Each structure stands twice: as structure tokens, then as C-alpha cells.
Amino acid sequence: MNRIAAAFACAACMAAVAWAGTIRGTVTSAQSGKAVSGALVTIAGSQRAAQTDSTGSYRFDSLPSAGYNLRFSCAGYDSLVVNDVYVSGDAEKRCDAELLPRAARVDRMVVRGTPFRRPPDMTSSTKVITADELLRAPGALEDVQRVVTMLPSVTSGGDNTNEIVVRGGVPGENLFLLDNIEIPNPNQFAQEGTGGGVISLVNPLLVKGLTFNAGAPPAQYGGKASSVLDVKLRDGNSDIVLGGVDLGVAGAGVHVEGPLFSKQANFMFSATRSYLDFAAHTVFNNQAAAIPEYWGLETRVAHNTADHRIYADAVYGNSGITIDSSDVLYGTRGSTIASGGYVYAGGITWEQFVTKRLSTSVTMSAVGNTFDRLEYTAADTFFKNTSLEQEQECKAQASLEFDNADRLTVGAFVKRADFSINLWEKPDTLKRYSGPADTVGTIVDDSATLLPVAWQQSVAERDVGYKYGGFVSGILRPTDRVRVVPGIRLDAFSITHSLCLSPRISAAWAILPELEA
Numbered sequence: 001m002n003r004i005a006a007a008f009a010c011a012a013c014m015a016a017v018a019w020a021g022t023i024r025g026t027v028t029s030a031q032s033g034k035a036v037s038g039a040l041v042t043i044a045g046s047q048r049a050a051q052t053d054s055t056g057s058y059r060f061d062s063l064p065s066a067g068y069n070l071r072f073s074c075a076g077y078d079s080l081v082v083n084d085v086y087v088s089g090d091a092e093k094r095c096d097a098e099l100l101p102r103a104a105r106v107d108r109m110v111v112r113g114t115p116f117r118r119p120p121d122m123t124s125s126t127k128v129i130t131a132d133e134l135l136r137a138p139g140a141l142e143d144v145q146r147v148v149t150m151l152p153s154v155t156s157g158g159d160n161t162n163e164i165v166v167r168g169g170v171p172g173e174n175l176f177l178l179d180n181i182e183i184p185n186p187n188q189f190a191q192e193g194t195g196g197g198v199i200s201l202v203n204p205l206l207v208k209g210l211t212f213n214a215g216a217p218p219a220q221y222g223g224k225a226s227s228v229l230d231v232k233l234r235d236g237n238s239d240i241v242l243g244g245v246d247l248g249v250a251g252a253g254v255h256v257e258g259p260l261f262s263k264q265a266n267f268m269f270s271a272t273r274s275y276l277d278f279a280a281h282t283v284f285n286n287q288a289a290a291i292p293e294y295w296g297l298e299t300r301v302a303h304n305t306a307d308h309r310i311y312a313d314a315v316y317g318n319s320g321i322t323i324d325s326s327d328v329l330y331g332t333r334g335s336t337i338a339s340g341g342y343v344y345a346g347g348i349t350w351e352q353f354v355t356k357r358l359s360t361s362v363t364m365s366a367v368g369n370t371f372d373r374l375e376y377t378a379a380d381t382f383f384k385n386t387s388l389e390q391e392q393e394c395k396a397q398a399s400l401e402f403d404n405a406d407r408l409t410v411g412a413f414v415k416r417a418d419f420s421i422n423l424w425e426k427p428d429t430l431k432r433y434s435g436p437a438d439t440v441g442t443i444v445d446d447s448a449t450l451l452p453v454a455w456q457q458s459v460a461e462r463d464v465g466y467k468y469g470g471f472v473s474g475i476l477r478p479t480d481r482v483r484v485v486p487g488i489r490l491d492a493f494s495i496t497h498s499l500c501l502s503p504r505i506s507a508a509w510a511i512l513p514e515l516e517a
Contacts, residue, residue, distance in 0.1 A: 021065060021088065021090055021092070022062075022090075022091075022093065023063060023068065023087060023092075023093045024057070025057070025058060025095040025096040026052070026055065026057050027039045027041070027056045027097045027099060028056055028096070028099075030100045030101075031100065031101050031121075031401070031407055031475065032359050032401060032407070033351060033359065034359065035052075035057075035306060036056050036074055036077065037052055037054050037056060038051060039074035039099070041058045041071070042070070042071045043060065043069070043070060044069040044070070044081075054306055055304070055305075055306055063087050064087075065087055065089055066086070067084045068084075068085045069082070069085070070095060076101060076405075077102055078100045078102050079099075080099055082095055082130070092237065092239075094234060094237075096208060096209075102405065102480070119213075120407075120475055121473065122211070122213050122216075122217065124216050124506060125152075125215035125216065126212065127148070128210075128211050128212075129147060129148070129209060129211075129212065131209055133147075134209075134210070137150065138150075141199075141248075142248060143162050143200045144200050144202050144204065144207060145162040145187075145200055146164075146200075147210075148164060148210075149164055151214070153167050153215075157194070157196055161191065161194075161197065162197065162200060163194050163195060163197075164195075164227070164229075166214050166226040167214065169225060171194035171196060172184075172195050173195075173224050173225045173226040174195050174227045174229060175221060175222075175223060175229065176195060177228070178231050178345065179231070179233055179300075179311060180347065180361070180365075180395075181346075181347040181367065182223070182365070183367050184367065184369065185369050186345060187200055187201060188200075188296065188317050188319040189319045189339075189341075190319075190369050190371070192385075198292075199294070201316075201317040201343060202231060202298065203253065203270045203272065203298050205246065205255055206233050206234065206268050206298060207232070207233060207234065208232045210230060211228075211230045211232075213227060213230075214227045216504070217504075218487055218506075219504050220411055220487075220489075222469070222471070223467070223491070235268075236257035236258060236260075236266035236302070237259070237266065238258075238259050238263045238264075238265075240258060240259070241256065241259070242256075242257060242258060243255055243256035251272045251275055251294070252273060253271060253272035254271055255268070260301065264303055264305055265301070265302065265303040265304075267302075268298075268299065268300045270298045271298075272295060272297075273294075274292060274294045276292060277292075291322075292319065292321040293319070294318065295317070296317035298315045299313070300313050300314075306353075308353065309349075309350075309351040310348070310349070310351075312347070312349075313345075313348075314344075315343070315346070316345075317344075318342045320338070321338070322336065322337070322338045323338075326375070334376045334377050334383070335377045337373070337375050338372075338374045338376075339372065339374075340372055341369065341370040341372045343368070343370075344366075345365070345366070345367040345368075346365065346366055346367075347363055348365075349362070349363040350362050357400055357402070358400050358401075359399050360397070361396065361399075362395075362396045363393075363395050364394050365392070365393050366390070366391070366393075367391050368388065368390040368391070369388070369389050370386075371385060371386075371389075372385065380426070381426065383425050383426070384422075384423070385424075387421045387422055387423070388419065388420040389417075390417075390418040391415055391416065391418070393413060393414070394413065395411060396412060397412075398411070404477055406475060406476050406477060407474060408473075409473045409474070410471070410472050411471050412468075412471075413469060413470070414467070414468040415466065415468070416464065416465075417465045419462070419463060420462040422460050423459040423460075424458045424459075425458070431443055431444065465495035466494040467494075468492050469490040469491040471487060471488065471489040471490070472488050473486070474486050482507065482509050482510075483507065484505070484507045485505065487503070487504045488501070488502070489501075489502050490502075
């Protein structure tokens with residue numbers, strides 16, 4: 001009996017430990033980014049409730065392993081419902097919420113929660129995707145770019161690339177932002193002249209959420225014609241240092257996060273490396289024709305108080321592949337093709353809440369891509385590409401909140417674009433063939449045809465250009481169901497000597513509290 005009682009006691013202790021899960025997070029304004037204090041957070045179907053403190057933080061402890069629906073509500077904001085927040089064992093689940101300010105011009109108010117997240121300054125063709133949705137999206141391979149290909153007006157550039165094509169646009173016309181850092185191509189095996197590659201450098205485990213807009217973005221977004229993909233990273237754990245190991249299509253990786261010096265500062269770090277080369281060495285005994293190799297690093301450091309937020313991000317990736325017997329497989333002149341390059345991006349943002357209504361933001365960043373390709377044999381080289389693209393940017397903006405949740409935002413930016421294109425191809429001989437039986441051909445040597453006997457393509461160009469400009473954007477709510485986003489943007493580019501002034505306006509009408517048109 002004593003053994004049975006001990007077994008039951010042990011099982012009860014294990015169950016109690018397994019049921020000690022936690023949900024925590026912060027509630028902020030979707031319009032200004034300021035912390036929302038006094039917001040009520042409730043768990044649907046239970047009596048559990050919590051209220052946010054002065055920093056917008058809340059916490060639920062001792063939760064059984066299950067999925068939960070959270071409802072966020074606060075006076076002056078639209079309520080929000082976040083479904084399927086899953087807690088496993090004694091793990092800690094982070095669930096942040098951004099509440100949209102409500103126009104307060106009614107004598108009577110009925111509070112309803114909606115599961116649809118709406119950015120305050122985007123009125124159409126917009127989708128907000130949470131980190132959980134990113135990880136669960138079918139066919140997305142946990143890739144922040146592939147996840148939007150299931151949306152209307154969006155298609156993929158191909159099965160072997162995560163390039164997205166929006167409304168028939170061309171590759172490279174999609175604006176990608178990572179915590180306010182504009183990254184032209186954040187991918188392993190980045191394709192030159194596009195915004196896509198094979199695998200994204202952004203670790204989905206570090207992502208807080210992303211906003212995708214396929215039309216009519218506000219004036220603060222510019223430089224691209226098709227779409228905006230704005231990715232936000234979450235903060236690291238501010239209580240304890242924790243980490244893990246993950247294995248996926250992007251390779252094997254490690255992830256560590258925790259507090260830094262104090263609970264107000266935290267960090268996250270992840271490293272990923274491909275494992276196909278190890279499999280090729282052991283399983284295929286080095287007989288495979290082409291094995292991709294790549295590795296990447298990503299880190300984020302943040303410091304948060306009630307009056308300001310400072311966060312710095314850095315991403316680096318290096319990729320390469322060598323294709324042997326390419327002349328036999330693909331008919332190239334060289335027998336070997338080596339291709340790859342590296343990508344880096346880094347930046348720091350300081351958000352300051354000067355007063356209750358005034359906030360400012362300053363971001364400084366630097367990004368770069370290299371594109372390397374070599375086609376050769378043991379005795380000769382046929383093609384070489386060693387191109388480099390770099391950008392350094394400084395941008396600042398200030399937002400002023402008015403009554404009725406109206407807002408005015410002004411900003412300016414300057415960007416230095418440094419590019420070096422270096423392409424070389426070995427001269428070839430132009431021949432004329434008389435028919436299918438002619439396998440030798442005759443060298444073209446007729447000056448009257450103006451066709452050269454040998455041709456050579458060589459491009460070597462380096463230049464530095466400057467982009468600069470500014471914008472003014474507003475959010476107006478003339479009634480409690482109408483939201484208008486007017487704006488104007490100025491863009492200039494020194495190389496083309498162009499100056500472009502583009503006015504913008506969009507509007508949304510809430511047919512129902514949960515439905516806008």
C-alpha cells in the first residue's frame with residue numbers, strides 16, 4: 001500500500017509540474033506603439049483574468065497544457081480576441097496584443113471582440129499573421145515570405161524560390177522590412193535582381209508577427225511598387241535564460257534568449273546550419289553531384305521602459321553550392337559551377353514616447369548582398385560574377401496623437417546605395433551550320449554581316465547613389481465607422497536625377513464592427 005500511495009503521489013507531483021504553464025505578454029497601441037495600462041485580459045470559458053501594469057505587461061500562471069482563447073479589452077480601444085494560444089507542459093507562452101484605438105463619438109458603447117487584426121494605417125488588401133499562424137501555415141516551410149503566397153493576389157515565383165509575385169508584379173518589387181530595417185533580399189542563395197532566394201534568413205521562432213499589404217500602403221512605405229512585408233521580432237524572455245534545438249528544412253539550429261543585465265533588457269540569439277553536406281558524406285559517400293551548404297546567424301537585443309524602447313537587430317547568412325559535371329547535366333561549357341554569396345543586415349531603432357501624445361522614432365541600418373558565380377574547368381574559366389550591393393540608411397519620424405484617435409506622422413530619410421557589378425564571360429566563336437548532318441560548322445568570317453568572329457561580354461561598373469526624401473501621413477476618423485488615411489511622399493535619386501512626388505489616400509468603412517470595406 002505504501003508503494004501504491006507513493007506512486008500516486010509521484011504521479012500527482014508530475015501532473016502538477018506538467019500543468020504549471022504560463023502565458024505572458026504585453027498590450028500596446030497598434031497606432032502609437034505605447035504600452036496600454038489597465039487593459040483587461042481574460043481567458044474564454046474560465047474566470048481567469050489579469051490586468052496590465054504601467055508597462056502593458058500581464059501574466060497567467062499555473063495553466064494546464066491546452067489551447068486558450070484570450071480576449072483583450074480596454075476603454076478607448078477596440079477589443080481583440082486571440083485564438084488557439086497553446087501552452088505545452090511547464091513552458092512559457094508569449095502572446096502580445098496590439099489594440100486599435102476607437103473613435104469616441106458615441107453616447108452608447110457596445111464592446112465586441114474580433115479575431116481580425118487591423119493595422120491602423122492600412123485600409124485594404126492587408127493581412128496580419130501571428131507567429132503561431134506562421135509556424136502552422138501549410139506548405140510555407142516556416143518561411144516568412146512563403147507564408148503569404150496563400151493570400152489573394154499573391155503567387156509564388158516557383159517551387160524552388162520564396163520570391164513572391166503580387167498582382168502580376170516583377171521580382172524585386174516587394175518591400176521587405178525587419179524591425180524597420182529595409183532588406184532587399186534576406187535569403188540564402190539570394191537571386192540577383194530579385195527579393196527572393198531558396199530559404200529565408202529570418203528564424204520564425206524569433207518572429208512576433210508580420211503585416212502584409214498588397215495595395216495602397218501609407219506614405220511611410222516607399223521605393224517598391226507591388227507590396228509591403230513588415231516583419232516584427234519579439235522580445236526575449238526577461239525572467240530566465242532558456243534555449244532549445246530545432247531541426248527543420250532550413251537545417252539544424254540552436255536558440256538562446258534571456259534577460260540582459262536587468263529585466264528591462266533582454267536578448268535573443270539563433271544559429272542555423274545545413275546538414276545536407278553531412279548526409280552526402282555519410283549516405284552518398286560524396287557521390288552526389290551538387291550539395292548546398294549554408295549557415296546563418298540572427299540576434300536581437302532590446303531595452304524597454306515606459307518611456308522608450310531601444311532594439312538592435314543583426315542577421316548574417318552565407319551560402320554556396322558546387323555543381324560537378326555541369327557540362328554533362330546541363331550542357332554548360334565549364335564542367336563545374338560554383339555559386340553562392342553572403343547576406344548581412346543590421347540596425348538599431350530608438351523609439352521615444354516624449355509625451356502622452358507625441359512619439360518619435362530613429363532607425364540607422366546597413367545591409368548588403370554579394371552574388372558570386374564561377375563556371376570553369378581544370379584548365380580554363382568561362383564565366384565569373386562577383387557583384388556586390390550595399391545600402392546604409394538613416395530615417396526618422398514623429399507622430400502626434402489628437403482627440404478621437406486621429407494621428408499625424410511626418411518623417412524623412414536618406415540612403416546611400418553602393419553597388420559594384422562585375423561580370424565576365426570568355427569569348428566564344430560564332431559558327432554557321434548547314435544542316436543536321438553538319439556537326440563541325442563553319443566560322444563566320446564575313447565583314448559584310450557585321451558579325452564578329454568572337455564576342456565577349458564584360459561589365460565592370462561601380463557607383464554610389466543617394467536616395468532621400470520625406471513623407472506626411474495621417475489617420476482621420478470623421479465618424480466612428482469611417483477611417484481615412486491620407487498622405488504624400490517625396491522621393492529623389494541622385495543617379496537618375498529623378499524627383500517624384502506621390503500623393504496617397506485610402507479609406508475604410510466599417511459595415512459591421514468586425515467587417516470593413
